[in-house]
Amino acid sequence: MASVVHLDTHLLVWLYAGLSTLIPDSLKVRLENSEPVCSPMAALELQYLKETGRLGDSPAQVLSSLYQEIGLRVCAAPFQEIVERAYLESWTRDPFDRLIVAQARLMQAPLASKDRRIRAHYGEAIWD
Numbered sequence: 144m145a146s147v148v149h150l151d152t153h154l155l156v157w158l159y160a161g162l163s164t165l166i167p168d169s170l171k172v173r174l175e176n177s178e179p180v181c182s183p184m185a186a187l188e189l190q191y192l193k194e195t196g197r198l199g200d201s202p203a204q205v206l207s208s209l210y211q212e213i214g215l216r217v218c219a220a221p222f223q224e225i226v227e228r229a230y231l232e233s234w235t236r237d238p239f240d241r242l243i244v245a246q247a248r249l250m251q252a253p254l255a256s257k258d259r260r261i262r263a264h265y266g267e268a269i270w271d
Contacts, residue, residue, distance in 0.1 A: 148177040148269075149218070149247040151256035152185040152239065156198060158213065159205045167271050170255060179215045180252070181206075182225075184242040186217060191239075220249055234264045244268075 150158075157165050166174075189205055192198035198205070209215035229245035240258070244265050247254035253267045262268040 146177050147180050147250065147252045148174060149243070149250070149252050149254045150174075150179055150181050150185070150215070151243060151254060151258060151261065152181075152188040152192075153257060154255055155181060155185055155189065155205060155209060155215075156192070159200075159208055169271050170269065173269070174213070174255065179209075179213050180218045180250075181215060182243045182246040183217055183222075184225075184239055184246065188239045188243075218246055218250065220246060225249055232264070235260060 154166065157163065163171060186202040186206060189198060189202035193201060206215065206217065225242060225246045228249045229241045232241045232245050232248075235241050235244075240261060244254060244261055247267065248265060251267075253269045254261065254265060255270065256262060256268050257270055258268075262270060
């Protein structure tokens with residue numbers, strides 16, 4: 144079975160919008176050879192983006208499309224465990240980043256993210 148890679152919200156948006164040119168080639172190769180996963184918190188962040196007019200489609204549409212295109216699945220780790228892990232992510236006040244990183248850390252999985260703060264605080268974050 145391929146290794147799991149968690150995807151940050153901006154990657155979900157870019158992949159859905161067909162903006163794969165924003166993703167480094169080496170990361171694209173890694174994603175093609177991995178099982179892509181996202182946090183339910185990323186789905187909630189997609190809803191926030193929709194509500195603020197930065198995303199036109201619903202999280203359900205985005206996730207369904209990415210499931211069809213790349214096999215994306217939503218991680219089903221117990222929320223309470225994720226929250227308890229998020230207590231330790233005191234480097235940010237962003238609840239989305241805090242829970243997305245905590246989930247990847249809980250699952251001991253890499254997190255693909257362009258976000259420099261995430262990469263500075265989560266040793267398994269990848270961008271290249």
